[in-house]
Amino acid sequence: xxxxxxxxxxxxxxxxxxxxxxxxxxxxxxxxxxxxxxxxxxxxxxxxxxxxxxxxxxxxxxxxxxxxxxxxxxxxxxxxxxxxxxxxxxxxxxxxxxxxxxxxxxxxxxxxxxxxxxxxxxxxxxxxxxxxxxxxxxxxxxxxxxxxxxxxxxxxxxx
Amino acid sequence: xxxxxxxxxxxxxxxxxxxxxxxxxxxxxxxxxxxxxxxxxxxxxxxxxxxxxxxxxxxxxxxxxxxxxxxxxxxxxxxxxxxxxxxxxxxxxxxxxxxxxxxxxxxxxxxxxxxxxxx
Numbered sequence: 001x002x003x004x005x006x007x008x009x010x011x012x013x014x015x016x017x018x019x020x021x022x023x024x025x026x027x028x029x030x031x032x033x034x035x036x037x038x039x040x041x042x043x044x045x046x047x048x049x050x051x052x053x054x055x056x057x058x059x060x061x062x063x064x065x066x067x068x069x070x071x072x073x074x075x076x077x078x079x080x081x082x083x084x085x086x087x088x089x090x091x092x093x094x095x096x097x098x099x100x101x102x103x104x105x106x107x108x109x110x111x112x113x114x115x116x117x118x119x120x121x122x123x124x125x126x127x128x129x130x131x132x133x134x135x136x137x138x139x140x141x142x143x144x145x146x147x148x149x150x151x152x153x154x155x156x157x158x159x
Numbered sequence: 160x161x162x163x164x165x166x167x168x169x170x171x172x173x174x175x176x177x178x179x180x181x182x183x184x185x186x187x188x189x190x191x192x193x194x195x196x197x198x199x200x201x202x203x204x205x206x207x208x209x210x211x212x213x214x215x216x217x218x219x220x221x222x223x224x225x226x227x228x229x230x231x232x233x234x235x236x237x238x239x240x241x242x243x244x245x246x247x248x249x250x251x252x253x254x255x256x257x258x259x260x261x262x263x264x265x266x267x268x269x270x271x272x273x274x275x276x277x278x
Contacts, residue, residue, distance in 0.1 A: 026178055032177070036174045038170070040228040043173075044223070048223055073232060098234075099173065103176060104228040107227040107228075107230050108203060108230035108235060108258070109222075112199075113210050135255060138236045141236070
């Protein structure tokens with residue numbers, strides 16, 4: 001990672017000398033960035049498809065986005081708990097499935113803008129219910145899924 | 160065509176989230192997940208601008224695709240859970256509250272900005 005410092009140590013010319021701590025964040029990240037990109041495309045396509053299958057009527061509670069976010073949170077709870085227990089997880093597993101697929105599947109921006117739209121259209125009660133229900137259900141889902149996965153893994157390893 | 164627009168936007172948005180998160184997290188020492196907070200607020204602002212009146216194809220590419228993949232609920236909730244588990248309950252509550260309040264504020268501001276921009 002620290003090619004700049006290695007170049008300085010060996011006394012060789014360092015064509016890309018930068019102040020320490022300001023190395024570009026993308027360096028050495030090619031494979032990870034590709035995995036995140038491919039996963040993100042797949043997750044977003046699944047979200048878009050779900051929206052086409054179950055479109056939310058204007059003014060109604062946005063069930064599709066609500067369920068996408070809650071299911072995505074449960075899945076990341078399972079995924080990251082399993083990865084945390086693996087001795088040597090593949091280095092692209094978390095970027096692809098976690099950051100990519102589940103990150104692309106769930107969305108914060110649609111959640112925020114849906115609340116804005118419901119409020120502006122006068123459906124204030126629905127907007128507040130959606131606002132609170134998504135937050136509480138998402139946090140409950142990630143906690144419950146993670147705890148359940150941990151319990152299952154513990155029971156397995158105890159055998 | 161619509162699927163391709165969503166795919167193209169998302170394939171840029173997800174790595175943009177990853178790289179932004181790395182850049183932000185490398186610049187502070189606190190346990191607060193500022194990286195995810197930043198992408199969620201920025202994405203909510205941009206989606207607000209777009210939904211105000213952008214052409215539908217632009218909405219698919221930059222809205223459903225880019226903003227949808229740039230922002231994330233799963234990482235937000237997992238990071239909140241991690242903070243709570245590691246004893247940083249105050250940070251967990253602050254992360255949830257700040258993300259929701261600032262994300263919403265950004266969405267409202269984005270729509271207002273978008274009306275000025277597209278209208």
